Structures are given as structure tokens and as C-alpha cells.
Amino acid sequence: MKPKHLTIVLIFLATCFSCDKSEFPSKDFSVNEINYGDCKTVTKSVLNEYLELTTINDYYLAISHINAMFNCVPGQIIVDAILEDNKISINEYSTENSANCICPYDLSFLIGPLQYDTYTLSVKQANYEILNVEIDFNKDTDLKIDIEQTN
DSSP states (O other), X not given: OOHHHHHHHHHHHHHHHHHHOXXXXXXXXXXXXXXXXXXXXXXXXXXXXXXXXXXXXXXXXXXXXXXXXXXXXXXXXXXXXXXXXXXXXXXXXXXXOOSSOEEEEEEEEEEEOOOSEEEEEEEEETTEXXXXXXXXXXXXXXXXXXXXXXX
């Protein structure tokens, strides 16, 4: 093979391999893409509350909080998230609590970017901690975590 052809092949291969590497995003840690459905009409006694955690786009964690309990008339459901050292603190709350009832909602959101590491995940609802667990975040994270409330 001629040196000119070898150089072209090497440049092509280097370009292909460099495209596979995903660089850590330069964005600040934040919570995005908050979505939730309507109040479910089933009672809490027949529901299992849990989190589903999945890595998205290499450095983001998609969180689905299934059967999260909020007021029947919540106004808007808000999610705040803070990353301090290796602790992820999430607080979910509603802007209104005028009805005298609660019901389950399916809530989903995206947090990140996160480095691959072990984190303590703390989830609160209206500043009341409902979950504190250690998770290993990597490119293949796919977890289901049951939430057992002792109310």
C-alpha cells in the first residue's frame, strides 16, 4: 500500500474511533423534562410506589417516580434537584394543596449531567424524606427501587 493511501486510511480510522467517545457535557447539573400524568383513581392500598432509574445520553439519569402521592388538586408539581459532592437531593412538591384528599401520580424527570460514580440519592416529598439509598451510576444504570413509607 502506498504511503498516501495508508495515511488516508489512518486518518479515516482515527476519525471513526474519536466519534465513539462521548465527552462529559459542560452544562451545570440541573433537573429537566418534568412530566406527570393525571390523578389516578385507585386507592393507595393497592399501589406500589417505586422509582425507575435509567441512564440516558451517557451522563443523564432519567427518573420515573411511579405512584407518587400528591394532593388531588396539586396545582403544579415541581421537582428541585441539587448535587453536592456525591449526594443527589431531590425534592418533589406541589404548588397547591387545597383539596382534602391525596392520589397517586406518575412523575418523570431528567437530572444531570453526572459523572460515573456511586451516589447517595435522597428523595423528599414536600421536604419529608421518603427514600435515602446508594446508587451506582454508570452508562448501563437501569434500576427499580421500591419506596416503603412508614406513615
